[in-house]
Each structure stands twice: as C-alpha cells, then as structure tokens.
Amino acid sequence: MCKKPFFMLLFLIPIAIPPQAQAFFNQCTVGEMQWIPFPYMKLSEYNREKWKLADGQKLDPNKYRALYEVIGFSYGGDFKGFNLPNLVGRVMVGAGENYLLAEEFGRRQIALTEQHLPAHEHANTETKYFVENNRAKLAGQQIMVTEAKPKEITKTTESTGNSQAFSNLQPYLTLVPIICADGEYPT
Numbered sequence: 001m002c003k004k005p006f007f008m009l010l011f012l013i014p015i016a017i018p019p020q021a022q023a024f025f026n027q028c029t030v031g032e033m034q035w036i037p038f039p040y041m042k043l044s045e046y047n048r049e050k051w052k053l054a055d056g057q058k059l060d061p062n063k064y065r066a067l068y069e070v071i072g073f074s075y076g077g078d079f080k081g082f083n084l085p086n087l088v089g090r091v092m093v094g095a096g097e098n099y100l101l102a103e104e105f106g107r108r109q110i111a112l113t114e115q116h117l118p119a120h121e122h123a124n125t126e127t128k129y130f131v132e133n134n135r136a137k138l139a140g141q142q143i144m145v146t147e148a149k150p151k152e153i154t155k156t157t158e159s160t161g162n163s164q165a166f167s168n169l170q171p172y173l174t175l176v177p178i179i180c181a182d183g184e185y186p187t
Contacts, residue, residue, distance in 0.1 A: 025051055028180035031070040033085070033092075035175040054177035056086030067181045074102040087177035091170075109165040122157040 025047040028034075033054060036043075040053050052059065058081040061068035068082050076083035085102070095101040 028183035029186050030066045030180055030183050031186060032180040032183070033087075034178050034180075036178060037175055040176050040178065050180065050182045051178040052084055052181045054085050054087045054179045056083055056088070058083050059181070064181050066185050067179075070186060084179055085177075091172075107168060110168045111163050111165040113163065 025043060028050065034051075040048070043051060056075070058077060059067065060081050071082065071084075073082055075085045089108070090104075090106075093099055095103075099105075
C-alpha cells in the first residue's frame with residue numbers, strides 16, 4: 001500500500017462577533033471586569049471605547065470621569081492620569097483580610113536557595129574492613145583475609161546545583177481582561 005503525505009492547511013479567518021454578542025457589551029456597570037475569549041480588537045469600535053483592556057494603561061480622568069471616581073489611583077497613576085488594573089499574565093484574588101485591594105504579589109519564576117531549605121545533613125557512615133599487618137593469604141584468584149578489623153568512614157556530599165530559576169506557574173488558560181469604562185454608575 002502506497003502512503004502519500006497528508007498536508008493540512010489551517011487558515012485563520014477573522015470572524016465578526018454577532019450583533020447579539022456585541023449587545024451584551026452595551027450594558028455594563030463602571031468598573032465591572034470581564035474576561036473575553038477572543039481578541040479585544042474584535043469588539044466594535046463603540047464597545048472598545050466603552051470597555052478598556054485591563055492592561056495597566058493610563059487613562060485621562062477628564063475623559064473617563066466615572067471610572068476615575070470608582071477606582072481612583074488604586075492601581076497607580078500621576079497628575080497625567082490614572083492606571084487601570086493590569087491583569088495581563090496575572091490571576092485575580094479576592095481582597096479581604098489577608099490581601100489589600102490592588103496589592104500585587106507572587107512571581108512567575110523563583111530560584112530556591114539554601115535559606116529556603118530546612119536544616120539537614122547528608123552524612124553517610126559506612127563500615128569498611130581493612131587488612132592489618134599484611135595478614136592475607138592468596139588462594140587461587142582470591143585473597144583470603146585472615147585478620148581484619150572494622151573501621152568507620154564518614155563521607156559528606158558536595159554542593160550541587162546551579163541556582164537556576166524555575167517556573168512557578170499553575171496550569172492556566174489565557175483570556176483577555178477588560179474593564180467597563182463607560183456604563184451605569186454603581187450605586
């Protein structure tokens with residue numbers, strides 16, 4: 001049987017979001033956040049003005065007055081504007097007793113050092129038998145030991161490793177974080 005190579009071409013065709021789905025984005029509360037499973041640019045131009053990427057970008061408080069009143073400088077900013085939350089490459093954790101609002105923590109990679117390890121030893125004690133005073137007899141191909149005394153030898157392991165950082169990421173699925181900048185004011 002003759003096997004022919006099989007090739008498959010995949011074309012990515014931009015598909016517009018149906019009007020019913022676009023209508024979902026028309027109604028929102030200022031400061032509301034959503035995760036969308038498609039590129040931000042597929043939102044209509046109107047909805048891109050209403051919803052902003054939650055990527056830490058700086059916005060003008062005069063143009064986005066309601067959003068500024070809701071989040072203020074919680075996520076940074078200066079006299080030129082206020083920052084949106086930056087959820088790119090991050091997960092959300094509920095603010096409360098142990099976590100302050102807008103607090104950033106965690107690392108993508110970490111390198112463990114000796115300070116991270118519990119105190120411990122790697123001593124290895126072995127018992128060896130040594131021949132004393134040359135008291136051994138040759139019997140064919142073997143050496144017969146007639147007198148031997150035990151002696152303990154303690155060995156320690158050498159330092160190893162190269163302190164390379166390793167990934168500390170949990171399993172994940174990427175989505176696009178957006179925040180409502182123009183909608184109903186929260187009451």
